[in-house]
Amino acid sequence: MIALIIRRLFQSFVVMLAVALVAFSLFRYVGDPVSQMVGQETSIADRERLREELGLNDPIIVQFSRFVLNSLQGKFGISFRLGRPVKELIAERLPATLELSLVAALFSLAVGIPMGVYTGLYPHRYLSKFFQAISLIGISLPTFLIGILLILIFGVILGWLPTFGRGEVVKLGWWSTGLLTVSGWKAIIMPAFTLGMFQLTLIMRLVRSEMMEVLRADFIKFARARGLSNRAINFGHALKNTLVPVITITGLQLGSIIAFAIITETVFQWPGMGLLFLQSIQFADIPVMSTYLILIAFFFVLINMIVDILYHIVDPRLRAEGAVV
Amino acid sequence: MARSLLEVERLGIEFNTRRGTLVAVDGISFEIEEGEVFGVVGESGAGKSLTGQAIIGLLEPPGRISSGRIYLNGKRIDQLPYEELRRIRGKKIGMIFQDPLTSLNPLYTIGKQLIETILTHLPLSHKEARQRALKLLTEVGIPAPDKRIDHYPHQFSGGMRQRVVIALALCADPSLVIADEPTTALDVSIQAQIIALLKRLCEEKGTAVMLITHDMGVIAEICDRVAVMYAGRLVEIGPVAQVVKFPQHPYSQGLMGSIPSLRRRVRRLTQIDGAMPRLNEIPPGCAFHPRCKHSFDRCHKERPKLVETSTTKVACWLYGN
Numbered sequence: 185m186i187a188l189i190i191r192r193l194f195q196s197f198v199v200m201l202a203v204a205l206v207a208f209s210l211f212r213y214v215g216d217p218v219s220q221m222v223g224q225e226t227s228i229a230d231r232e233r234l235r236e237e238l239g240l241n242d243p244i245i246v247q248f249s250r251f252v253l254n255s256l257q258g259k260f261g262i263s264f265r266l267g268r269p270v271k272e273l274i275a276e277r278l279p280a281t282l283e284l285s286l287v288a289a290l291f292s293l294a295v296g297i298p299m300g301v302y303t304g305l306y307p308h309r310y311l312s313k314f315f316q317a318i319s320l321i322g323i324s325l326p327t328f329l330i331g332i333l334l335i336l337i338f339g340v341i342l343g344w345l346p347t348f349g350r351g352e353v354v355k356l357g358w359w360s361t362g363l364l365t366v367s368g369w370k371a372i373i374m375p376a377f378t379l380g381m382f383q384l385t386l387i388m389r390l391v392r393s394e395m396m397e398v399l400r401a402d403f404i405k406f407a408r409a410r411g412l413s414n415r416a417i418n419f420g421h422a423l424k425n426t427l428v429p430v431i432t433i434t435g436l437q438l439g440s441i442i443a444f445a446i447i448t449e450t451v452f453q454w455p456g457m458g459l460l461f462l463q464s465i466q467f468a469d470i471p472v473m474s475t476y477l478i479l480i481a482f483f484f485v486l487i488n489m490i491v492d493i494l495y496h497i498v499d500p501r502l503r504a505e506g507a508v509v
Numbered sequence: 510m511a512r513s514l515l516e517v518e519r520l521g522i523e524f525n526t527r528r529g530t531l532v533a534v535d536g537i538s539f540e541i542e543e544g545e546v547f548g549v550v551g552e553s554g555a556g557k558s559l560t561g562q563a564i565i566g567l568l569e570p571p572g573r574i575s576s577g578r579i580y581l582n583g584k585r586i587d588q589l590p591y592e593e594l595r596r597i598r599g600k601k602i603g604m605i606f607q608d609p610l611t612s613l614n615p616l617y618t619i620g621k622q623l624i625e626t627i628l629t630h631l632p633l634s635h636k637e638a639r640q641r642a643l644k645l646l647t648e649v650g651i652p653a654p655d656k657r658i659d660h661y662p663h664q665f666s667g668g669m670r671q672r673v674v675i676a677l678a679l680c681a682d683p684s685l686v687i688a689d690e691p692t693t694a695l696d697v698s699i700q701a702q703i704i705a706l707l708k709r710l711c712e713e714k715g716t717a718v719m720l721i722t723h724d725m726g727v728i729a730e731i732c733d734r735v736a737v738m739y740a741g742r743l744v745e746i747g748p749v750a751q752v753v754k755f756p757q758h759p760y761s762q763g764l765m766g767s768i769p770s771l772r773r774r775v776r777r778l779t780q781i782d783g784a785m786p787r788l789n790e791i792p793p794g795c796a797f798h799p800r801c802k803h804s805f806d807r808c809h810k811e812r813p814k815l816v817e818t819s820t821t822k823v824a825c826w827l828y829g830n
């Protein structure tokens with residue numbers, strides 16, 4: 185287990201370094217950093233001095249090392265567009281995105297797994313067919329369309345839920361949470377549903393097919409022949425055997441949820457990183473873009489590592505290497 | 510008249526398919542006595558496994574019992590509700606499947622699987638169940654059981670896993686064990702050990718065994734009585750000594766001819782020319798007649814019933830009317 189974590193940490197480090205290189209290249213070579221900082225009227229000499237001060241004349245390897253070191257300390261530079269440190273901007277926006285993603289992921293798991301188990305156990309029941317039909321819709325309708333339809337129905341026509349924003353937030357240190365107020369919960373329902381819908385259908389279909397496959401396995405037949413109760417068989421033996429693929433997909437999807445929050449955040453004007461990123465692109469706000477890139481990569485790497493560790497907890501075959509006696 | 514442990518009366522099993530109804534098992538009857546080792550032989554596809562599954566009520570749809578009755582200790586069990594039958598499975602009738610590699614849940618220790626099964630059927634505390642599990646593991650010959658009980662299935666070899674499977678099948682002291690080709694998936698070198706273990710344990714506990722196999726060597730070695738199945742029908746049934754040494758039915762004779770007398774266990778049944786008919790093309794009359802050297806007119810038209818001969822019961826027009 186320890187060896188695994190160390191190996192994974194090393195791999196993660198390499199991946200992050202590669203991402204940092206991309207972010208750095210973006211920073212350094214997309215446009216001229218100096219001309220983006222100063223006005224038209226600045227003289228050539230002033231520009232040259234600024235170059236020197238910023239270290240843009242140093243060897244590339246030195247510049248890259250400095251970039252990495254700065255990033256490690258959270259010094260991501262100053263936003264061109266807003267003129268504020270990127271670190272501050274991200275700290276403001278990160279909680280909104282993470283809360284939205286987490287609620288969406290939990291929603292998709294909490295609803296998707298039971299639906300998958302049900303449709304897997306009773307594939308011929310009407311309710312299962314209904315779930316299947318819903319999941320088709322979830323997979324085929326684009327996110328923004330679902331979002332806009334929800335806004336139209338629940339926001340505009342019925343007026344039950346707010347159509348944009350996070351509602352009231354409460355400060356917990358630097359973290360601002362919307363999960364402690366009623367208006368915050370009201371505001372998160374539609375975006376979380378929209379964002380989680382695709383994952384929900386994915387998880388449901390995955391659990392369903394895994395469940396149907398596992399239920400045909402010999403060890404399930406043997407469990408029945410031993411007279412175990414249906415509950416023990418379905419939930420103890422079958423469901424647990426579907427967990428490995430479910431963990432994989434959920435983990436990967438959590439990464440995508442965070443990344444794809446961009447669209448949902450735009451539709452609902454959700455003040456998260458996705459929205460920030462989109463606005464930065466329009467202004468070629470390179471420091472914000474490269475930081476966003478690094479952060480998303482970091483989340484992916486982190487989630488992957490957690491997924492790997494969970495595998496080892498669930499499946500004993502991965503834990504003990506070899507050891508057939 | 511004292512009733513047998515298990516009585517199967519005119520059992521029929523059918524599959525409803527799009528192309529019509531297939532009759533996979535066609536009115537077979539037999540009894541198994543307490544403590545008896547009862548062999549069922551026949552080529553692959555004869556309906557042996559289906560018969561076993563029907564007895565414990567685990568036929569998989571579209572398969573279904575279409576006719577007949579099954580009694581356990583004189584009590585009819587083929588029409589019991591699922592929950593009642595579930596309490597019989599494992600408790601009264603144990604089952605051993607062919608492949609020990611896939612019979613155990615890979616995510617649980619063998620101890621957990623044993624204890625779970627024991628607690629399902631017996632009113633014991635968790636601690637007592639663990640004691641019982643340890644004792645069972647010792648009985649089936651797992652070395653260092655107090656250590657091995659907490660191991661996962663993948664940490665055992667095939668032969669060891671089949672021992673665990675046997676422990677699981679016997680863990681609530683059933684009065685009958687149905688063993689469906691328990692050694693087919695194992696190494697030849699281990700097969701004899703497993704069969705010997707099964708025989709010894711069941712003898713000690715007084716458990717009857719229904720041993721399904723296509724290995725005549727195994728049958729000759731441990732069975733008391735044998736039933737020979739062909740295309741879903743019973744063609745001969747009788748004491749093992751008679752069926753093996755003096756088979757009456759031409760099909761049984763063919764099967765017995767396939768045991769080389771010295772190295773018995775190694776061979777399979779292949780020596781009869783031709784193949785068993787598929788379910789949708791079972792010929793009229795005696796199902797075996799296209800492959801039978803002795804067949805005559807009547808065999809093509811009328812289906813023979815089981816009749817008593819001096820040694821066995823046989824369904825063949827060569828014997829009696």
Ligand SMILES: Nc1ncnc2c1ncn2[C@@H]1O[C@H](COP(=O)(O)OP(=O)(O)O)[C@@H](O)[C@H]1O
Pocket residue numbers: 524531533551552553554555556557558559560570571572788
């Ligand atoms: N689901 C099914 N649909 C149609 N036929 C089946 C099905 N399952 C089994 N059969 C048929 O039932 C017959 C008996 O099978 P089985 O009892 O497994 O034979 P065996 O004697 O080898 O154990 C076989 O011919 C098989 O093709």
Ligand SMILES: [Mg+2]
Pocket residue numbers: 554557558559689
């Ligand atoms: Mg079979």
